[in-house]
Amino acid sequence: MIVDGHIHIMGKDCVRDDFPGRLRAAGIDGGIVFSLPPDNFMAAAESPGSEERIDNLMVLCDGNDVLFPFFWIDPTAGDAESQVNRALNSGIRGFKVICDRFYPDDDKALRTFNVIAERGHPIMFHSGILWDGKVSSRYNQPINFEILLTVKNLRFSLAHIAWPWTDELIALYGKFQRAYQINPDVSCEMFIDTTPGTPAVYREEVFRKLFSSGYDVENRIFFGTDSLVEDYDVSWAAEWIERDEGILKSLSLSEGFTGKYFSGNVLDFING
Ligand SMILES: [Zn+2]
Secondary structure (H helix, E strand, O other), X not given: OOEEEEEEXXXXXXXXXXXXXXXXXOOOOEEXXXXXXXXXXXXXXXXXXXXXXXXXXXXXXXXXXXXXEEEEOOOOOOOHHHHHHHHHHOOOOEEEEOOOOOOOOOHHHHHHHHHHHHOOOOXXXXXXXXXXXXXXXXXXXXXXXXXXXXXXXXXXXXXXXXOOOHHHHHHHHHXXXXXXXXXXXXXXXXXXXXXXXXOHHHHHHHHHHXXXXXXXXXXOEEOOOOEEOOOOOHHHHHHHHHHHHHHHHHOOOOOOHHHHHHHHHHHXXXXX
């Protein structure tokens, strides 16, 4: 089974009829789908309100038990807490956050992360260079997410192996692993979302470093493509699956790890 852990909706009037067929054509069984972005990411005039974005996503995922709807929230919005409640009441499984004009330790954002964690749902963060045409990448360096050590029971992932700050991401991951052992107050869980991001030429080196770091990476890493619902790129997805399978085969990993990487770990991430 393969679950694509990172799929976007980017068009308001999306033609989606092809989507399940395209997933199947790429050899993929299901995936995490993010809602349309909030207005901190789209021009405010273009972005529908949160209710409309939730409905738009639920129409796609409702009745399909291998499509997992994640609501893309601006955690600094004045009504962020009621957006979380509305999303969860509608059947949303988790949240997507891109820090494009605030650091993860922003007071309001942290309050929202705590609310989500208290409700037992995961958050997927962008990390690494951010291609949004603005001065925003600095908010997404892995070390800025160290603050999440203070959020009780949060499950979160950092996307794109934080490329180009992949070493920093591995170091942060190690810090979280160690924190569980030495600080009884730490109860958050960090996952690594390997969605490209990393240009192919870096991929093998990053994987080799990740898996030989000595940290327990095998249970908290998952695959994604960053493809779009409207135009799911079958050959791109199939290419990345093949590339990752090849790299994983060349590393000496536990038996059954490939299954965890392509579906088991992301299902653990979603379900807790
Ligand atoms: Zn993405």
